[in-house]
Amino acid sequence: MNKEDVAKFKERLEKLKAEILVLIQDEEDHSITREALDDIDQTSDMLAREMGSKMSSNHKNNLIKVEEALKRIKEKTYGKCMECGADIPVPRLQILPFAELCINCQNEHERYR
Numbered sequence: 436m437n438k439e440d441v442a443k444f445k446e447r448l449e450k451l452k453a454e455i456l457v458l459i460q461d462e463e464d465h466s467i468t469r470e471a472l473d474d475i476d477q478t479s480d481m482l483a484r485e486m487g488s489k490m491s492s493n494h495k496n497n498l499i500k501v502e503e504a505l506k507r508i509k510e511k512t513y514g515k516c517m518e519c520g521a522d523i524p525v526p527r528l529q530i531l532p533f534a535e536l537c538i539n540c541q542n543e544h545e546r547y548r
C-alpha cells in the first residue's frame with residue numbers, strides 16, 4: 436500500500452471515529468431520557484437499559500477498533516494482517532477500514548467461534 440492510500444484510509448478512519456463518538460453520545464442522551472420516562476414500568480426499563488448498553492458497547496467496540504487502526508497507521512503496520520502478516524487487500528479495507536485480519540485468518544476465526 437502506498438502513502439496516498441494510507442492517507443486516504445487515515446482520513447476515513449478519523450471520520451468514522453467522529454461518527455461513532457456522535458452515536459455513543461446520542462445513546463447516552465437517550466438512555467437518560469428513557470430512564471426518566473420508564474420509571475413506572477420496571478421490567479421494560481431494565482430491558483431498555485440492557486438493550487441500550489448492548490448497543491453502545493457495540494459502538495464502543497467499533498471505536499476501539501478504529502483507534503487501533505489509527506495506531507497501526509502511526510506504527511506503519513496498517514493494512515497488514517495481525518495474524519499472519521500478509522497484506523490485507525485494499526478492496527477489503529475499503530469495505531472495512533479497521534480490518535485487522537486478512538480474509539483467510541478471518542475465516543479461520545469465524546469457524547472456531
Ligand SMILES: [Zn+2]
Nearest residue numbers: 516519537540
Ligand atoms: Zn492473515
